[in-house]
Amino acid sequence: MVYLTRKIEFSASHLYHNPEFSAAENRRIFGKCNNPNGHGHNYVLEVTVGGETDPATGMVLDLKELKEIMEREVMERMDHRFLNYEVPELAGQIPTCENIAAVIWRLLEPKIERGRLHRVRLWETPDLYVDCYGGGPAQ
Amino acid sequence: MKLELTRRYAFSASHRLHSRHLSEEENQTIYGKCNNPHGHGHNYVIEVSLTGPVDPATGMIAHLSQLDAFVQSEVLEPFDHTYLNKDVAAFREIVPTTENLCMEIFDRLKSFPGARLARIRLEETGRNSFEYAGEPDGANQHE
Numbered sequence: 001m002v003y004l005t006r007k008i009e010f011s012a013s014h015l016y017h018n019p020e021f022s023a024a025e026n027r028r029i030f031g032k033c034n035n036p037n038g039h040g041h042n043y044v045l046e047v048t049v050g051g052e053t054d055p056a057t058g059m060v061l062d063l064k065e066l067k068e069i070m071e072r073e074v075m076e077r078m079d080h081r082f083l084n085y086e087v088p089e090l091a092g093q094i095p096t097c098e099n100i101a102a103v104i105w106r107l108l109e110p111k112i113e114r115g116r117l118h119r120v121r122l123w124e125t126p127d128l129y130v131d132c133y134g135g136g137p138a139q
Numbered sequence: 140m141k142l143e144l145t146r147r148y149a150f151s152a153s154h155r156l157h158s159r160h161l162s163e164e165e166n167q168t169i170y171g172k173c174n175n176p177h178g179h180g181h182n183y184v185i186e187v188s189l190t191g192p193v194d195p196a197t198g199m200i201a202h203l204s205q206l207d208a209f210v211q212s213e214v215l216e217p218f219d220h221t222y223l224n225k226d227v228a229a230f231r232e233i234v235p236t237t238e239n240l241c242m243e244i245f246d247r248l249k250s251f252p253g254a255r256l257a258r259i260r261l262e263e264t265g266r267n268s269f270e271y272a273g274e275p276d277g278a279n280q281h282e
Contacts, residue, residue, distance in 0.1 A: 016197075016198070018196055018197065020196070021196075029197060029202075030197075031204065093198055094197060094198030094199075095198070096193075096197070096198035096199050097144070098142050098144065098193045098198055098199060098200055099193065099198045101142065102140050102142065102193075105140070126147070127146060127147045127148075128144075128145070128146050128147070128203070129144075129145050130142060130143065130144050130145070130200075131142065131143040131145065131188075132140065132141070132142050133141040133142075133143075134140060134141065135140055135141040
């Protein structure tokens with residue numbers, strides 16, 4: 001088994017707000033992330049695919065293919081967007097790094113036909129990232 | 140869905156690698172420059188990885204402000220800008236290699252109440268790092 005990782009960067013804004021909490025609770029729980037106007041990050045996404053190499057090409061999958069999948073599924077959906085309002089897959093969820101990583105996993109996993117999606121690592125800042133390894137819809 | 144959240148922290152400290160179980164010559168041979176009697180320092184980077192269910196109300200595995208406060212009081216406050224051999228009780232007895240430091244940090248953080256500690260990764264410099272995830276039988280894991 002060999003793993004390959006491709007990295008891309010996208011920029012997006014978000015805010016944390018749970019309509020079931022009072023304004024004061026939202027402020028207390030989410031702090032600055034509760035600013036109603038939102039705020040942004042440069043997200044860095046590392047997608048790791050594992051598999052056996054094809055003896056004819058020496059590749060697990062063509063990086064160009066992975067690049068196109070990531071472009072179509074992630075960049076076009078999320079780059080320069082307000083995640084709360086413009087990404088339907090995140091509707092009704094707080095767009096935390098955890099939830100965004102899980103959405104990206106669900107978008108990419110069925111599209112990768114050669115090899116198998118192993119890990120989605122999403123950096124929100126240089127000090128914080130989330131790893132998603134799939135494993136079913138429920139927590 | 141298996142998710143892990145990782146947060147990075149930094150602290151600066153000095154140490155000296157010297158074992159009381161070894162002779163002066165052996166210490167010098169094994170630890171080399173790290174055996175300098177006056178110690179030397181590093182900018183350490185800690186990666187703290189947590190795992191657990193995502194709370195649907197917050198979308199989070201753990202509250203970062205709670206984790207930051209815990210790491211601050213348990214590790215950064217007692218370690219930052221110290222001489223580990225003298226200022227941290229654990230390293231008066233054992234050699235403060237980055238292996239031992241990594242395990243000591245795991246031990247100090249495993250009781251974090253907000254989520255399960257999955258792993259500590261510790262960078263001594265940009266070129267070397269160490270990881271500890273507790274013992275396989277879970278004996279050393281916080282439940």
